Every structure is written in structure tokens, then in C-alpha cells.
Amino acid sequence: MQKDLSQYTLRLADSALTMGQRLAEWCGHGPYLEEDVALTNVSLDLIGHAHMFYQMAGAMQEPAVTADDLAFLRDAHEYRNPLITELPRGDFAYTTLKQYFIDVFNLYLYQAMATSTHEELAAVAKKAGMEVKYHLARSEAWCERLSLSTDEAKARIQQALDDLWFYTPELFETDAAMQRLTAAGVAPDYATIQQQWQQRVEPFMALCGLTLPQAGWVATGGLQGEHTEHLGFMLAEMQFLPRAYPGCEW
Amino acid sequence: MYSQGLTDAKGQAEPEELMAEFQAKIDREEKIEPRDWMPEAYRKTLIRQMSQHAHSEIVGQLPEGNWITRAPTLKRKMILLAKVQDEAGHGLYIYSATETLGVTRDQLTDELLTGKAKYSSIFNYPTPSWADIGAIGWLVDGAAIMNQVPLCRASYGPYARSMIRICKEESFHQRQGYEIMTVLARGSQAQKDMAQRALNRFWWPALMMFGPSDKDSTHSAQSMQWKIKRFTNDDLRQKFIDATVPQAEHLGLTVPDPDLQWNETTGHYDHGEIDWHEFMQVIKGNGPCNKERMQARINAHEAGAWVREAAQVFQQNQAKSNSEAA
Ligand SMILES: [Fe+2]
Ligand SMILES: [Fe+2]
Ligand SMILES: [Fe+2]
Numbered sequence: 001m002q003k004d005l006s007q008y009t010l011r012l013a014d015s016a017l018t019m020g021q022r023l024a025e026w027c028g029h030g031p032y033l034e035e036d037v038a039l040t041n042v043s044l045d046l047i048g049h050a051h052m053f054y055q056m057a058g059a060m061q062e063p064a065v066t067a068d069d070l071a072f073l074r075d076a077h078e079y080r081n082p083l084i085t086e087l088p089r090g091d092f093a094y095t096t097l098k099q100y101f102i103d104v105f106n107l108y109l110y111q112a113m114a115t116s117t118h119e120e121l122a123a124v125a126k127k128a129g130m131e132v133k134y135h136l137a138r139s140e141a142w143c144e145r146l147s148l149s150t151d152e153a154k155a156r157i158q159q160a161l162d163d164l165w166f167y168t169p170e171l172f173e174t175d176a177a178m179q180r181l182t183a184a185g186v187a188p189d190y191a192t193i194q195q196q197w198q199q200r201v202e203p204f205m206a207l208c209g210l211t212l213p214q215a216g217w218v219a220t221g222g223l224q225g226e227h228t229e230h231l232g233f234m235l236a237e238m239q240f241l242p243r244a245y246p247g248c249e250w
Numbered sequence: 251m252y253s254q255g256l257t258d259a260k261g262q263a264e265p266e267e268l269m270a271e272f273q274a275k276i277d278r279e280e281k282i283e284p285r286d287w288m289p290e291a292y293r294k295t296l297i298r299q300m301s302q303h304a305h306s307e308i309v310g311q312l313p314e315g316n317w318i319t320r321a322p323t324l325k326r327k328m329i330l331l332a333k334v335q336d337e338a339g340h341g342l343y344i345y346s347a348t349e350t351l352g353v354t355r356d357q358l359t360d361e362l363l364t365g366k367a368k369y370s371s372i373f374n375y376p377t378p379s380w381a382d383i384g385a386i387g388w389l390v391d392g393a394a395i396m397n398q399v400p401l402c403r404a405s406y407g408p409y410a411r412s413m414i415r416i417c418k419e420e421s422f423h424q425r426q427g428y429e430i431m432t433v434l435a436r437g438s439q440a441q442k443d444m445a446q447r448a449l450n451r452f453w454w455p456a457l458m459m460f461g462p463s464d465k466d467s468t469h470s471a472q473s474m475q476w477k478i479k480r481f482t483n484d485d486l487r488q489k490f491i492d493a494t495v496p497q498a499e500h501l502g503l504t505v506p507d508p509d510l511q512w513n514e515t516t517g518h519y520d521h522g523e524i525d526w527h528e529f530m531q532v533i534k535g536n537g538p539c540n541k542e543r544m545q546a547r548i549n550a551h552e553a554g555a556w557v558r559e560a561a562q563v564f565q566q567n568q569a570k571s572n573s574e575a576a
Contacts (some may be wrong), residue, residue: 036311250326
């Protein structure tokens with residue numbers, strides 16, 4: 001159980017960190033100042049969630065390791081995030097739609113996790129869940145704005161949908177460890193989250209006048225440490241200092 | 251009298267009676283508010299000074315933003331993100347304070363992007379190492395505090411109020427920078443060297459942040475009388491040196507100025523000559539990163555154009571459908 005949970009919290013932490021790291025790339029380069037500030041806010045929250053989950057994961061390992069050890073000293077094949085969170089930041093439409101998909105997922109994930117039998121996990125989920133509501137309000141509003149405005153914005157967000165849609169099923173993938181945790185009431189039931197997600201996202205895409213793509217490569221692999229080519233570059237950049245100066249404090 | 255010979259927007263002489271009243275108000279330390287009468291030259295000087303300040307906050311996001319994705323710990327990453335985000339927030343407050351003087355943010359942005367407006371020379375220096383992030387917080391935010399604390403009492407109300415809010419955050423910025431330097435200075439030899447190189451890189455540019463020497467400063471006297479400047483450039487620079495040198499000593503780092511020496515008689519540090527030629531070059535656009543910084547802002551602005559347009563069209567559509575429904 002300890003081992004299952006430690007693995008599961010890594011999935012949660014890696015997802016939040018890679019997402020936050022990508023968003024952080026917008027800092028100083030947003031389409032306008034208010035958005036620069038807002039994107040940075042979301043990034044900060046996500047990295048904060050990652051930090052909490054890494055702390056839990058690290059404390060459960062034998063011997064215990066720090067949150068930073070987990071973030072900065074694991075290679076790509078040890079990362080457990082779904083592929084969607086490591087994809088490049090793309091343009092503002094791509095960032096926005098990706099964020100929307102993740103925000104809806106996080107909303108239902110943390111809502112369910114808040115009632116976990118594991119107290120610490122429930123506490124983190126409650127805190128994260130409050131912040132995710134704001135993230136979703138923002139990304140949802142932007143999806144609508146981009147979809148129902150100019151031809152260019154609509155074309156861009158439709159393109160983003162075509163590119164991202166088949167990365168979303170992986171969000172709901174589980175492995176044996178997660179299934180054991182779900183059975184024990186520790187982790188939420190991902191099949192339920194998937195239903196909730198679809199019931200919210202699909203009508204919203206229709207309301208935005210967007211068309212779901214018919215076919216594409218359906219992403220998978222994150223849970224087994226199989227990633228896109230992008231993750232290696234993200235880690236190379238992110239982990240540079242601790243790797244170049246091993247054992248130093250910062 | 252400094253006020254003599256000032257002309258209004260149409261080139262007419264400013265009415266003497268109003269001028270006298272205006273100055274008396276400032277002398278009584280009362281605030282000038284947006285609806286109050288003010289001489290055109292005061293308005294113009296403020297727009298220049300405040301927009302330069304706002305632009306500096308915005309361009310200032312870039313050298314530090316450079317290390318957000320590479321910050322060495324999660325905690326450092328979060329602190330740096332929050333710090334750079336604060337700077338964007340500072341830009342926002344000061345732009346809105348400047349708008350009370352009758353210009354729009356679009357106009358001001360345009361002046362920045364076309365190179366008409368200036369921003370602080372310091373942000374045209376590169377941040378090749380993590381220690382530069384420490385040095386910027388410590389020295390650059392430290393210098394900004396020296397400049398801005400007196401501005402909390404500036405005669406123009408919206409400016410003074412935005413400075414009060416900003417100064418609180420700047421002192422957090424300065425502390426986190428000094429803390430980065432402290433950890434590096436106590437770390438491995440490679441980290442100490444990194445810290446020393448950053449101090450070498452940023453010491454002189456930080457001193458230049460206070461602007462030209464008093465003997466060459468063109469706007470000083472009038473701005474002092476209007477209380478949108480409370481101390482001269484050289485006074486502030488000296489204050490900064492006096493406060494910062496002991497901090498460098500505490501870190502065990504060497505200030506890169508062979509002429510730096512404590513002067514018993516004056517009670518201040520004497521320092522070496524500042525390279526004003528370098529300063530003028532950077533101001534004119536020939537610093538190490540001027541082109542990159544401007545290009546980054548232009549790219550963000552251009553890449554965001556379709557987003558801003560979409561937001562505007564969406565709002566118009568909403569307003570239309572609301573009025574049709576009504
Ligand atoms: Fe600032
Ligand atoms: Fe400032
Ligand atoms: Fe600052």
C-alpha cells in the first residue's frame with residue numbers, strides 16, 4: 001500500500017510539475033499583462049501542488065528522499081505524467097485548450113480525492129481543488145472567447161483541438177497499483193472521473209462550435225515511463241543546475 | 251523661479267496665479283490628484299518618469315524570467331515565479347496610475363515598442379548564471395528600493411500610492427536575492443565563484459541605475475521643486491553604496507572597485523569613477539541585450555495580437571446579443 005501510494009503520488013506530482021513548468025514559459029511573454037500575471041498564477045499553483053505530492057512521495061520512499069530529489073534527479077523514463085502535460089506550450093489557443101482539459105480533469109480528480117480515506121491526500125486535494133476552480137473558470141472563459149470571436153482565433157483553437165484531443169484518454173488510465181488504491185478508497189475512481197469529464201467537455205466543445213476530430217494516435221505510455229521526445233528536453237533544462245553541481249544546496 | 255517661463259499644451263504661458271497655488275500646495279505636502287489643475291510640464295514630466303518606470307518593470311521580467319525554467323529547486327522556482335509576476339503587477343499599477351494623466355496604456359506600449367520611450371539601463375545586461383538572479387534581487391531591487399521609497403511621498407497622489415504598494419514587494423524581492431547570494435557564498439567553491447562573477451557583472455550597472463551624476467542631470471532641479479524627486483542621483487547612489495558594501499563583506503565577496511574605501515571624515519564610502527560612456531551607450535540602445543529585450547517584447551506583443559483582437563470581438567458580440575435580448 002505504501003509503495004502503491006508512493007507511486008501514485010508521483011503520477012500526481014509529475015503531472016502537476018510538467019504542466020506548471022510549461023506554463024511558466026509564458027512568464028514575461030503573454031499576450032497582455034493581465035494574462036501574463038494570470039498564467040503565472042496558475043503555474044505557481046500547479047508547482048505548489050507538485051511540491052506537496054513530491055513531499056508525500058519522498059517521505060514514503062526507503063530511504064526517504066526530498067521533493068527536489070524527485071523533481072530534479074529522475075530521468076524521463078522515471079516520470080509518470082500523462083503525455084499531454086509535457087507537450088510544448090504551443091500558441092495561446094493550444095495552451096488554453098490544454099489547460100482547460102487538465103483543469104476539468106483536476107476539478108473532478110481533487111473533488112473525489114478530498115473524500116479519500118488517506119487523510120494527508122484528502123487535505124492536499126482540498127487545497128488544490130479550491131485553486132483548480134479558479135483555473136477552470138479562467139480557461140473555460142478563454143476557450144469560449146477564442147471559439148466565438150474571430151475566424152483566426154477559431155481556426156487556432158480548432159487546430160489545437162485536432163492536435164490535443166487524442167491525448168486526453170490517457171488522463172484516465174490506471175495501473176494495478178492505482179486500482180488497488182481505488183479499491184481501498186484512497187484514490188478516486190478514474191472511470192467516474194472520465195464520465196464526469198466527458199459530460200462536461202463534450203457539450204462545451206459543441207457550444208463553442210468546435211468539431212471533435214475523428215481519428216488520430218491515441219496517446220498512452222506515461223504510467224509506464226514511456227514519453228514523447230519533449231520530456232527529455234524539458235528535464236534537461238529544468239534539472240541543469242542540480243545535475244551540473246551535484247550535492248549542492250541552493 | 252523654476253516655474254517661470256513654463257508653457258501649456260498650446261504653448262501659452264501657464265497662468266501665474268494657478269502656478270503659485272499649485273506650488274504652494276506641493277510645498278504644504280498636499281497631494282496633487284488627477285482632477286486638480288497642473289502645469290502641462292508637470293504632467294509631461296510625470297508621464298515620462300512614470301511610464302519609464304512601468305516599462306522598466308515589464309522589460310525587467312525578462313532577465314530573471316530567463317531562469318524560471320532552470321531554477322535549482324522547487325522552492326526557488328516558486329519564489330522566482332512569484333517575484334517576476336510581482337514585477338508584471340508593478341507595471342500594471344504604474345501604467346494605470348499613468349493613465350490618470352490622460353494617456354492610454356496602448357499609447358505607452360507603443361512608445362516602448364517603437365523605441366521612443368526608455369526603460370532602466372540595468373535590464374540590458376545578461377543573466378548567464380543562476381547567481382545573477384541573486385545579484386539582481388540583492389542589487390537591482392535594492393537600488394530600486396532606494397529610488398522608490400522617497401517616491402512614496404511624491405506629490406502626485408496616484409504615483410505615491412502605487413509606490414507604497416510596490417515598495418512592500420520590492421523589499422521581499424531584495425531579501426530573496428540576498429538569500430540566494432548567501433547560500434551560494436556559503437556553498438561550494440564553484441558556487442562562490444558563481445556569486446563573485448555575478449557581483450562583478452552587476453555592481454557597476456547597479457550604480458548606473460541612479461542615473462547620470464548630478465552635474466550632468468538635466469531634469470533634477472525642477473523635479474525636486476515639484477517633489478517628484480526627493481534626493482539627487484548622487485545622494486541616492488551614495489546611500490546605496492553605503493548600505494550595500496557591508497552586505498558584500500558579510501557575504502565574503504569582493505566589490506569590483508579597487509578605489510572603494512571607507513572615508514572617516516565624510517562617513518561614507520569613496521568609490522571609483524563610473525564608466526559613463528558605457529552608461530550612455532546602453533541608454534542609446536547599444537548595451538549587450540538591448541536588441542534582445544526589445545525583440546522579446548515585440549514578439550510577445552505581435553504573437554498576442556490575435557488574442558487581444560479575439561477578446562475584443564467577443565466582448566462586442568456579447569454586448570450586442572445582450573442589447574438584442576433586452
Ligand atoms: Fe518592481
Ligand atoms: Fe520598480
Ligand atoms: Fe522587484
